[in-house]
Amino acid sequence: MTASDPGLTDLIAAHTRLGAQQVGRYLCLCGWVGDYHDHPAHVALVVEQHTTRRIAELEARIAEAQSLCNATGRYNAALQKHWNIRVFACDVLAALKGKS
Numbered sequence: 001m002t003a004s005d006p007g008l009t010d011l012i013a014a015h016t017r018l019g020a021q022q023v024g025r026y027l028c029l030c031g032w033v034g035d036y037h038d039h040p041a042h043v044a045l046v047v048e049q050h051t052t053r054r055i056a057e058l059e060a061r062i063a064e065a066q067s068l069c070n071a072t073g074r075y076n077a078a079l080q081k082h083w084n085i086r087v088f089a090c091d092v093l094a095a096l097k098g099k100s
């Protein structure tokens, strides 16, 4: 595993199977009650929902960073254009002064 997700570790810990409520019925730490064999599927669903949410959060952050980069790029382009105009204006002034 390259990067751990502490939220996921806590999440799995919050879904520990506690024990039999009655014959064949087991209780999860979160309050879920179901068949012994259904508990792994219950935990898998919770993990899938968590992962989907985390991916959506990361995608939103990537999109935000991307739009920030685009905005910075536009700003730099505008700055460069402004600078080019200034340089051009200085060249024109210098040329005019040189003529007089």
Ligand SMILES: [Zn+2]
Binding pocket: 014, 015, 016, 028, 029, 030, 031, 032, 042
């Ligand atoms: Zn649970």
